[in-house]
Amino acid sequence: MQTHEIRRRFLDHFVRAGHTEVPSASLILADPNLLFVNAGMVQFVPFFLGQQTPPWDLATSVQKCVRTGDIENVGITTRHNTFFQMAGNFSFGQYFKRGAIEHAWSLLTDSVEDGGYGFDPERLWATVYYDDDEAAQIWRETGIPDERLQRRGMADNYWSMGIPGPCGPSSEIYYDRGPEFGVDGGPEADEDRYLEIWNLVFMQNERGEGISKDDFEILGPLPRQNIDTGLGIERVAFLLQGVDNVYETDLLRPIIERAEQVTGRTYGVSAEDDVRFRVIADHARTGAMLIADGVNPGNDGRGYVLRRLLRRIVRSARLLGAEQPVMGTFMKDVSELMAPSYPELATDFARIETVAVGEETAFLKTLSTGSTLFENTADAVRAEGGTTIPGSEAFTLHDTYGFPIDLTLEMAAEAGLAVDEDGFRSLMAEQRKRAKDDANARKHAHADLTIYKELLDRGATEFTGFDELTSEANVLALIAEGVRVPVATEGHDVEVILDRSPLYAESGGQIADRGTITASGLRLRVNDVQKIAKQLWVHKATVEQGQITEGDVVLAQADPAWRSGATQGHSGTHMVHAALRQVLGPNAVQAGSLNKPGYLRFDFNWQGQLSEQQRADIEAVSNDAVGADFPVNTFVTDLPKAKQMGAMALFGENYGDEVRVVEIGGRFSMELCGGTHVRHSSQIGPITVLGESSVGSGVRRVEAFVGLDSYRYLAKERALLAGVASSLKVPSEEVPGRVEQLVERLKVAEKELERTKMAAVLSSASSFVDQAERFGSVLLVAVAAPEGVAAGDLRTLATDIKGRFGTDPAVVVLLGTVEGKVPFVVAVNKGAQELGFRAGELVSSFGPSIEGRGGGKPEMAQGAGSQPSGIPQGLAAVRARVAELAG
Structure with a gap:
């Protein structure tokens, strides 16, 4: 069956x-x-x-x-x-x-x-x-x-x-x-x-x-x-x-069979391989289901769980022998297998695939970076004569860079090294304990909504705000500090439950209306409006005058200016969403939003930073739609019909049998939405895109001003430009070219300064060579470099000094001072290496004196310390160590 x-x-x-x-x-x-x-x-x-x-x-x-x-x-x-x-x-x-x-x-x-x-x-x-x-x-x-x-x-x-x-x-x-x-x-x-x-x-x-x-x-x-x-x-x-x-079973075994095809391995032959095949099948399905419900890979919470799952798929496939990207193939299989019960996997497949493939691409880059870091770590271990990679280093590779421990173990074995697995496991256990303690600390009882039950049983609050800003209403209940109260007096904060209200309750990215509740001799300032069980409007208010009593008949009013700005922001969000899809394609799907008077932000699924041209195009398409004065229509229909019409839904949101559709300009924008909107797109006013940024792996954010806030922002920008033009003594339209010229001149000047600085540094090489000390057959230059010489320049200087000794065994140790830090470089030529000298090992002789760490290859090591006062002691220590090694 x-x-x-x-x-x-x-x-x-x-x-x-x-x-x-x-x-x-x-x-x-x-x-x-x-x-x-x-x-x-x-x-x-x-x-x-x-x-x-x-x-x-x-x-x-x-x-x-x-x-x-x-x-x-x-x-x-x-x-x-x-x-x-x-x-x-x-x-x-x-x-x-x-x-x-x-x-x-x-x-x-x-x-x-x-x-x-x-x-x-x-x-x-x-x-x-x-x-x-x-x-x-x-x-x-x-x-x-x-x-x-x-x-x-x-x-x-x-x-x-x-x-x-x-x-x-x-x-x-x-x-x-x-x-x-x-x-x-x-x-x-x-x-x-x-x-x-x-x-x-x-x-x-x-x-x-x-x-x-x-x-x-x-x-x-x-x-x-x-x-x-x-x-x-x-x-x-x-x-x-x-x-x-x-x-x-029938919904997972086909994914294992696909994994056999892309890896060349066979399920059922090796217990270790079988676990990897099962991980691929299990995680591919879970990953697709999470993405379908709106989760995106990230560094914490739900996003981190999804990231772990997707990366374990890639890791398992590579360990089984896959050399090419696999995520798109597995996501397609999952979609086809699960769609009979979950049709959204088929209708939303393009977005699911984009998110999963994007995470695979990012992880493959991580694997490349991690491999380089592993090689540096292995070189440092060998340079110091060790055979085991410390557990702390393996943990850093895993925790900071996302490099899997099993790949660390595999690569270490290939390099003839071991890994301190006990140390790694201990650090992982500590991390898990911290995470578990943190999770337990955040757990608490479900919010007690019992006090609202009687009110919910009476029926939902009637929202009148689509048609009016002022409504007469009955006070059904007053709640203060979690307790029903019969009356609230001046100066007190109180939750007011009305049978009907024109004030919008926060939802769908739109923040709540501000407004008032009034009657003869009574005035309350409404600071927030929230929904209970998506049915009951709770007005969080402060009594400014008089007293309010359960059963009163009052007048509830939304602040007209606030509502006007909020509708501009919300409708502007729909315009930006539609523009994003026109410019970037259908995979630029909403991942969250916030709109309030004069401002909007819109999060969407996308891999990589937008170009300046894309940002400009999004702004242009949005404003063209504003200028077209599109009518804004709203209607209620059943969910299947709305989807059939092409209405966009917010992923992860649960909708009822009936939904409200907001249509702007026919099919320019059509979304499921319960928010308030302008009646014509021209009422949004200009949309000014402020910028675009990353808010997590695969999720970008656009922010914009609308209406008068957009005008104010542009006026401020114009004033700034006028000030720059005045300082440069050029017309405003010539400012970009003039600034570009100045930047280019600055770059030339910086390069010239760098050449002069390097020449000065290298000119000191001869004097350092003259200070060389002999310990047996080994020549040692161990000196403090001039203050301000950066790490890169120290390396160049050390290489130059080392080269001046020819075939004579030589060791060069340079310690610098830059803004309270102590960069250092150790260089050992071939002659000294043949006598057993290793650059990385010498770091340990002076490192404690300057509170420094570093590493590298036998011929070159570098790093930095934090204690400049320890430089003389460190130089003395390295002289003693060279003397000891030279016999």
């Missing part, structure tokens, strides 16, 4: 049983505790906690999930993926343990002809929480005898999210794969033979703080008993498809 069929059968089974099919949430949710959605119930947490009323009593979904807690072990076990599909059925106060168990049993054991999975009931086992006699009895009645029923403790059979929130005892269903896969004894004895396929959570309690699976306080019962279950689609697939592990 194919994976897509397994998925469909699950949903159909529960829809027939009265459940509502709920689409998967994005892998990215606004939850500070989660990098990614990691369980099927995450989007339902407010319903379990009783903070919101669910729109359905029974639900079913197949949720996209990503778990990355132990990426290094992917491919080693037979049952773990970073991306997986968690099928679940959910009951909000309806059926409980019996219903959950009976629904699961029927789907698993019903025949294929009857819509089930057709599992042999004799091979199914169940576990229950150690004191859950009720669940145990239901299992006995359902068909599992005592000998296939095991009781386990809190660590195994009591579920929570690891943070304060809903929790409860669970019952897990296992399938016995047979004696060839492990020992007898049920799940307690062997969880490879007895494979967990479904977890039924009897959500009935709320947990408190704690640090482990079985160390937390049970605060008390939830408002009602709920059911949350999770069936692993991939695990069921590898059982029903008769393969040995999840990597050999």
Whole structure:
């Protein structure tokens, strides 16, 4: 049975049983505790906690999930993926343990002809929480005898999210794969033979703080008993498809086969290679799914996880023998395999491919740089007579430069060197501990929205701001410091909930309106407006005059000037987005935005810096559209129809069944958007692009002024230009040419100054040679160079001095002083090398005196210190060392 069929059968089974099919949430949710959605119930947490009323009593979904807690072990076990599909059925106060168990049993054991999975009931086992006699009895009645029923403790059979929130005892269903896969004894004895396929959570309690699976306080019962279950689609697939592990199922094995083609290696021959093949298959799928939901490679958070995954693909492919780029091929395979369940992978493939290939290109450059750094490190180790690369150096290559440890190990072996793996692992463990501690410090209970539940149950706030700036409204509630209050008086901050409001609540990149709430003798200044559950407008305000009481009838007004500027900024953002796509192509897709009165910034997916011409073209296309005075139309339609029309959606955003479309100039710009906009494009005013910059790997940012702010900026720039023109005594239009002439003259003067400086430095070479000291057959020049001689000049000077000694064994040590630093160079000619002198080894003799470090090859080493006062001591130390080596 194919994976897509397994998925469909699950949903159909529960829809027939009265459940509502709920689409998967994005892998990215606004939850500070989660990098990614990691369980099927995450989007339902407010319903379990009783903070919101669910729109359905029974639900079913197949949720996209990503778990990355132990990426290094992917491919080693037979049952773990970073991306997986968690099928679940959910009951909000309806059926409980019996219903959950009976629904699961029927789907698993019903025949294929009857819509089930057709599992042999004799091979199914169940576990229950150690004191859950009720669940145990239901299992006995359902068909599992005592000998296939095991009781386990809190660590195994009591579920929570690891943070304060809903929790409860669970019952897990296992399938016995047979004696060839492990020992007898049920799940307690062997969880490879007895494979967990479904977890039924009897959500009935709320947990408190704690640090482990079985160390937390049970605060008390939830408002009602709920059911949350999770069936692993991939695990069921590898059982029903008769393969040995999840990597050999129909959605992953084809990627392994593609990896065989591009690497020339064969899966199933080498255990080490098999792990690499599985890493490629697993990470390629996870990477594509994350990019599809709006994640871009970066250096922290979600972006860093994606970067690690993509780079592990490249690394694994290279270790398997691939010599050409591979990412585009793997992304194409993933898209074709997964699109039947996730069509966005096909419709958005061009962007997914661009992001993934861009990261591969960047990493290949990193590998090239890392190889050079490794060679320098290896040379320094050999120069000092060592045979082992320090763990700290291997860690720096990995952590700072992204150079994989397994490549370091491989290259070290080829160079005849070892690596201090224990030291490296120790530093990695320290880093992981810091990261884990930091993550734990950021975890906290889900925001308690219970106080808003009654208000949410009454219905959504009516937003009137598309048609008017002033609306009469009723005060539904007042909240101060998290508590409902009947009244708020002058000087106090208060959250005001109205039944209707013209003030825009922050969302979609547009910041909230500012405005007022007034009545006779009453005035509140509205400082911010936020949404609760995308339905309830919360006005954060300060009472400036009088007192406000729950039940009052008030007048809510958005600041007209603020709203006008905000609409200019938001509509301007749409214009810049459309212009970017015209100039750069369809892969320049929105990755985020912010707009406020007079200003916008727009983040988009793109590899590499934009040229000056591209920036100019984007500004020109935007302003041409402004000048065209395009009409701005908005309408509401269903999501499929909007997409069919070509409306752009923000990746990672969850949209409802009905969406609002903003259309500017027909097909010039068409986006899904809930923000406020101008009525004609000319009302945006001029758009002035301020600049373009990087905000992470594969993401660029354009910033611009609009309207009067654009005029003010241009006026300021004109005044600056006029001032420069006056200083240069040329007309404004001749300023660029005049500045270019001055810059060229400055470059010529700097080069001449450099030549003069170098000549002065080299003129001192003869006097240094005359100061050479003899130690046995070796001549030593160990001197302090004139102050201000930079490292590059020291190297030139040392090379010149060394050359003047001909074939006589000679060592040159020059220490300089530049702005409190001590650059140094050590040069050893061939004659001295034959006597055993090594430049890198000599650094260790004087380095401590100047608090310096350095390295290099036997004939040349350089570096810098930070203690100029130690120069005399350092020179004395190197003389002593040369004397010792010379005998």
